[in-house]
Amino acid sequence: MTGRRGTIVLGIETSCDETGVGVVSLDDAGGVELLADEIASSVDEHARFGGVVPEVASRAHLQAMVPAVHRALATAGVRPGDVAAVAVTAGPGLAGALLVGVAAAKAYAAAWDVPLYGVNHLAAHVAVDTLQHGPLPPCLALLVSGGHSSLLDVPDLAGPVTPLGATIDDAAGEAFDKVARLLGLPFPGGPHIDRVGRDGDPAAIAFPRGLTGPRDAAFDFSFSGLKTAVARHVEGLQRAGIPVPVADVAASFQEAVVDVLTAKAVRAARERGAETMVLGGGVAANSRLRALAQQRCAAAGIVLRVPRPRLCTDNGAMVAALGAHLLAGGAQPSPLDLPADSSMPVTEVLVG
Amino acid sequence: MLVLALDTATPTVTAGVVEVPPDRSAGITIRAVRATHDARKHGELLLPGALAACAEAGIALADLDAVVVGIGPGPFTGLRIGMVTAAALGDALDLPVHGVCSLDAIAADTDGVDGPLIVATDARRREVYWAAYAGDARIAGPHVEAPASLVARIPELGAVAAAGACAGGTGLRVVSPESPGPGGLVACAADAVRAGGRPGPLEPLYLRRPDAVAPGPRKPARTG
Numbered sequence: 001m002t003g004r005r006g007t008i009v010l011g012i013e014t015s016c017d018e019t020g021v022g023v024v025s026l027d028d029a030g031g032v033e034l035l036a037d038e039i040a041s042s043v044d045e046h047a048r049f050g051g052v053v054p055e056v057a058s059r060a061h062l063q064a065m066v067p068a069v070h071r072a073l074a075t076a077g078v079r080p081g082d083v084a085a086v087a088v089t090a091g092p093g094l095a096g097a098l099l100v101g102v103a104a105a106k107a108y109a110a111a112w113d114v115p116l117y118g119v120n121h122l123a124a125h126v127a128v129d130t131l132q133h134g135p136l137p138p139c140l141a142l143l144v145s146g147g148h149s150s151l152l153d154v155p156d157l158a159g160p161v162t163p164l165g166a167t168i169d170d171a172a173g174e175a176f177d178k179v180a181r182l183l184g185l186p187f188p189g190g191p192h193i194d195r196v197g198r199d200g201d202p203a204a205i206a207f208p209r210g211l212t213g214p215r216d217a218a219f220d221f222s223f224s225g226l227k228t229a230v231a232r233h234v235e236g237l238q239r240a241g242i243p244v245p246v247a248d249v250a251a252s253f254q255e256a257v258v259d260v261l262t263a264k265a266v267r268a269a270r271e272r273g274a275e276t277m278v279l280g281g282g283v284a285a286n287s288r289l290r291a292l293a294q295q296r297c298a299a300a301g302i303v304l305r306v307p308r309p310r311l312c313t314d315n316g317a318m319v320a321a322l323g324a325h326l327l328a329g330g331a332q333p334s335p336l337d338l339p340a341d342s343s344m345p346v347t348e349v350l351v352g
Numbered sequence: 353m354l355v356l357a358l359d360t361a362t363p364t365v366t367a368g369v370v371e372v373p374p375d376r377s378a379g380i381t382i383r384a385v386r387a388t389h390d391a392r393k394h395g396e397l398l399l400p401g402a403l404a405a406c407a408e409a410g411i412a413l414a415d416l417d418a419v420v421v422g423i424g425p426g427p428f429t430g431l432r433i434g435m436v437t438a439a440a441l442g443d444a445l446d447l448p449v450h451g452v453c454s455l456d457a458i459a460a461d462t463d464g465v466d467g468p469l470i471v472a473t474d475a476r477r478r479e480v481y482w483a484a485y486a487g488d489a490r491i492a493g494p495h496v497e498a499p500a501s502l503v504a505r506i507p508e509l510g511a512v513a514a515a516g517a518c519a520g521g522t523g524l525r526v527v528s529p530e531s532p533g534p535g536g537l538v539a540c541a542a543d544a545v546r547a548g549g550r551p552g553p554l555e556p557l558y559l560r561r562p563d564a565v566a567p568g569p570r571k572p573a574r575t576g
C-alpha cells in the first residue's frame with residue numbers, strides 16, 4: 001500500500017467493445033474511491049457495420065489489454081505489488097470478448113498472488129454508483145444500454161440480486177442504434193438521437209409504448225414494435241414525398257422509450273418498497289431519460305442516483321468497485337478455473 | 353533459464369515448464385507438462401495447467417525467466433486465451449514473452465523425418481492451417497486453405513511426411529505430434545530466450561479477416 005491509500009482493487013471489463021481497466025481504493029469503513037478508469041474502445045471499428053462485431057471486438061481486446069492495465073496502474077499511481085485483488089466481468093456479454101478479460105485477470109491474479117473475483121456485469125453497473133455517491137442503500141436499479149435493459153431489485157451489492165424484468169426483444173440502446181440508422185444518424189445512435197431530439201417535439205408522433213397493456217408483464221420491456229413503428233412512419237413519409245421531420249421523429253421515439261422505462265421503474269420501486277433508484281448503462285447518459293426519471297422519482301418520493309456518463313457506460317472501474325465491495329464483505333474468491341459465462345444470470349453476482 | 357510454454361492454437365491446451373541451458377550445444381529439458389484435449393475449455397484449463405506444471409517442476413511463477421507462447425494460426429477464441437495469458441503473465445512478472453508460430457512448434461517436435469515436412473491443423477470450416485518445412489526452415493505458409501489445395505501443393509514441395517491433427521488428409525506418412533508441445537515451442541524460441549532481449553508485442557496469426565459485413569441499403573419494414 002502507498003501512503004494513506006486503502007486496499008487497491010483492479011477491475012477488468014471486456015464484455016462488449018470496451019476494454020476497461022479500473023483501479024479503486026477501498027478504505028477501512030468500506031468506502032471506495034476511484035483512482036483510475038482506463039478505456040480502449042473499438043467502437044470506431046464497428047461503426048461501418050452498424051453494430052458491434054464480436055470478432056472485431058475480441059481482436060481489439062487482445063491488443064488493448066496489457067497496455068490498458070499499464071495505463072491504469074500508472075494513472076492510479078500504484079505499483080503492481082500494491083494490488084490486493086483482481087476483479088473481472090465473468091458475464092453476461094459476448095463470449096469471445098469476455099474470455100480475453102477473464103484469461104488476463106487470472107494471469108494477473110496468479111502472478112501477483114492475490115484473490116480473483118469473477119463478477120456479474122449488471123451488478124457492476126449498479127456498484128459503480130458508490131464511486132460517485134458513496135454507500136448505496138437497498139435500491140431498485142434500471143440498467144439500459146445497447147446490450148441490456150433490466151430492472152433489478154438490489155438489497156445489497158454483494159447479492160443476491162432479484163431480476164424484476166428485462167427486454168423481451170431488443171435492448172433499448174439497440175433500438176436507439178436502429179432508429180438512428182433509419183434517420184441517417186451515425187452509430188452509436190444514442191447520443192445523436194438525444195442531440196437531434198432536443199430540437200423536436202416529443203409529442204409530435206404518438207409512437208406505441210410496448211408492453212404497457214393491463215395484461216402485459218408489468219416489468220418487462222419490448223422495443224422491437226416501436227422500432228418497426230418508427231420505420232413505417234418514416235417510410236410512409238418518404239413514399240408520399242414528404243420530408244422526414246428528423247428532430248420530431250427522434251424526440252417522439254426517445255419519449256416513447258424513456259416513458260416506458262421510467263414508468264415501469266418507478267412502479268417497480270414502489271411495489272418493492274425501494275426508496276432509492278440507480279440508473280446505469282450507456283443509455284443512462286440520455287438527457288431525456290435522466291430528466292424524466294428525476295421528475296417521476298421526485299413525484300414518487302424516490303431518491304434518484306445517476307452516475308456521471310463516463311461511469312454509466314461499460315468500464316473497468318465498475319468492476320473494480322464491485323470487486324472491492326465483495327472483498328470488504330469477505331466474499332470467497334473465484335477459482336482459477338473460472339469460466340466466462342455469456343448468459344450469466346444476474347442472480348449470480350460473483351462466480352463462486 | 354526456466355521458461356513457461358503455453359499454446360492454445362489447437363484443441364489441446366498446453367502448458368509446460370522447460371529449462372533452457374545457457375550453452376547452445378546443451379539440449380533443453382522439459383521439466384513438467386500439462387496438456388489437456390478440450391476445445392471448449394481453453395479458458396478454464398490453461399492457467400490451472402500452468403500452475404500445476406510449475407508446482408510439478410518445483411518452481412513458483414516468480415522463478416520464471418521467460419514465457420513462450422504459440423501465436424497460431426488457430427481458431428481465434430482459443431488462440432487469444434493463450435496469448436493474453438502469456439502477455440499478462442509477462443507483464444505482471446516483468447518477463448520477456450516470445451511468440452512462436454504454433455505450426456513451427458509442431459514441426460520442431462517431429463522426429464525421424466527424412467525430407468520436407470507438412471504440418472496441418474484444423475482450421476474448421478473444412479479448411480486447414482498448414483506450413484511446410486525443410487530442415488529447420490519453413491519453406492511455405494502458414495496458410496489457411498481447403499485440404500485439396502494443400503494436397504495439390506505437395507509434389508512441388510517434395511514433402512515426405514506430415515504432422516498435426518490434419519496430417520491424415522495429406523496422404524503422406526503421418527508423424528507425431530498432433531499439437532504443439534512445450535519442447536517444440538521453446539526450441540523455436542531458444543536462441544531468443546538465451547539472448548534475453550525484449551521481443552516486440554505479440555501479433556496473432558489469424559490468417560482470416562473477421563466475419564463481418566457492412567450492412568447494405570436498409571430493407572424497408574413490412575407494411576400492412
Ligand SMILES: [Zn+2]
Pocket residue numbers: 121125145147281282313314
Ligand atoms: Zn453494460
